[in-house]
Amino acid sequence: MSHSGFDHLSRAALAALLPELLLCGQLIDRSGLPHAIAAFGRDGMTAIAIEEWQLASPVYTRRMQRALGFVGDDVATIFKGLQLDIGAPPQFMDFRFRVEDRDHGEFWLDHCGALMDVEPMGEDFVVAMCHTIEDPTFDATALATNAHARIRPIHRPPRRPADRHPMCAWTVTIDPANAAPPAPRNAELVAASAAAGIELGAIDTDDEGRADYRGPLLSDLRFADFSKSALVRIADEVCLQHHLLTLGFMIAVRSRLGADAASASAADTASGGACGVAAVTGGGNAAGGPSEGGGAMRLGRKHFTGIAGISSERIRAALGLGADPAALAEVLRLHPAWNPLPYTGVEITQTSDAVLLRIPHRSDAVADRAWPAMIDPDHLAPLDAMARGVNPRFVTRVVATDAHGWTVEMALAPQPFREATEVTLTRYSTGASFTFTDRGIPLPLTVL
Template sequence: MPTSGYQGLSRADLAVLVPELLLCGHLIDRSGMAHSIAAFGRDGMAEVAIEEWQLASPVYTRRMQRALGFTGDSVETIFKGLQLDIGAPPQFMDFRFRVDDHDHGEFWLDHCGALADVEPMGEDFVVSMCHDIEDPTFDATALATNPHAQVRPIHRPPRQPADRHPVCAWTVVISDSHVPPPVPANAALVAESVAAGVELADVDTSSEGMSDYAGPLLSDLRFPDFSHSALVRMAEEVCLQQHLLTLGFMIAVRSRTDAAAAADIGRKQFTGIAGLTSERIRDSLRLGEDTRSLAQVLRLHPALNPLSYTGVEITETPDAVRLRVPADTGAQRDGAWPAMLTPEHPAPLEAMVRGVNPRFTPRVLTASPEGFTVEITLGEKIFREASEVAITRFSTGADFAFTDRGIPLPLTVV
């Protein structure tokens, strides 16, 4: 069995795919929060969002720091982490940074895709996102680097005037006088998950390109500058970010409803993001709509990676693709996305394959206590897009296009 779904990609394709994975990770909440609002109301949705990010972001932030060799306790380290965080996908959430010294800095957003999504919904939703949710979750991300870091607004939406630019600005200050907030009650459930401790292949420092991010903070990350090995590791870490966020999401949801309703919300969240992610992977790598393209999309889909966590196997026949989902893996033990793929609940997989071509149909071939196998074939019937995918498509991120910004600048202390 291959050890990585990404190893076979070219360096150039990996450089295209990594920011796509970061953006799709961000769009998870465009799917999940819609169903949280329906179940718990706007205030309940905000509580779910706060808890999921508080539980997940410290875990995956430290993982990425270790993977790319930029561990430390400075403001600069915090900013580097944000550049590789599904909470801040490049360009869509256009973070700009200034570092004053080890303990002081500022960031602001020249463009905020999340705000573009929420502003049409009214001021109450803007306040919920930019005040209620951001205050504790920005701090949770910063605290992963330094327990005495605080993120505080200079200004933020609702925008006054309505076209205020940048849309928001924040200070980051590290001080021994800052008392760290209490550890969230359910933090250990994510911190001690299988996903949190998954071991991935070390970056090969001998390959061409940047093998780490130990150098200066850059104004933008230009992914083609990184080595093939570093990009593979980034891609797999971003997949784990998505799984960890989903674990946090499900913990928050289960604490507010019964098991059956929580499972239903989880599958709807998964369905919405699964289909849109397949579509964006297909388009970003200029793939087609045939079975070979489907097999490639499935090999790269974050819900099915990293392979050391999910154990998923994908094989091709002349006119079909087969997907094997084993029952005894880290993802199954955690209750992550692969655990939501069952013969009885095909919606997430149907959305995933129909994001490549709406004529694909999965059919269960075998099922046993060891797992199940699905065969996916191309038929004549064109299936309507799942409502969960249509809800996720509400985000401006669904059609967002990345641009080449040229050579990034190092951000030295001012």
């Protein structure tokens, strides 16, 4: 098995961490879209949200199906994919399912954290999310399983009455008469990325616990039932979902700016990986590291800063870690920004009173222009936010740089720092403080 940043965790710790990784993936939008609204207005933000999910979700849905052995073309397969999708983190986006037969089913949301976030913003934002965004993005997720699948509303917000439950309900129908839609603009860029094609370690089928998701659809996924080997692979796949969604977000942003992204630099092309993604998400410098990248890169860094801090905070709390350098080193090892390790190539070491993070100039993540490509020795705000999610006294400074990469030290300062505005903006989501509960043994959902 290829090395994973999650290998050292116990099976119980991995089971506790996985819902957090899924939820942090959903909060990526809460981090990025406020800045998209500021730059492009509500309509522009809506268009970006549609494009990022359309580009990313079919890629990562198919990856998870292959990893856990539930490749298929029926409604139950679509529902299984939703249970392992950062767009539908368990309980926060409380999907409930009914399977009528292989081609027909329904789902509804007993709780929708995303709706809780936007209802206070007014009906226009609710319609943008629950109508304009959901229609094409739900279909994009279903089409990853079957090109003839369609998801259509039974009812959805704005809620009438205001406390209506379930919050929304949808039908899923597979019909050969449904013509397969054309691929979204720029779909090939994410599909051809290094993140889309990277190979991760196989699941050890002899490991104790469930090694796959073959068999019946379950009412809930109880991650504690999976083997440690399976949980490691799921965690790495979920982190790839974060990166793929970010690639989609940046492609959508740059295409609307007309960007400094018209072409990749020769250094990007030579660095390997997904040259097509690099061409849209920005050029690099002669060492293969990120350039300033104009407005799109500035927006991307704000996006990264907000989710970096909230993710650290939630990982630390979920595992009951402290606030010292040892806790920070552990959070960094598990942070979605740095996983899977074969994709990012980062190195994390702990000294007696600090943590060192080594970021290579060349990696698949840098070639893709994912999160590691958004920082450099002159732009450390996401790293500061990440560290201060563990302890507000941490400060980051560059201690070494060479032809192969650069190293930052994260150490405690005498006084705490004020929270970054980008983190505060992300915190408006109810997901930032959401608490998971134990729902007991899940039930198989058989055809009625």
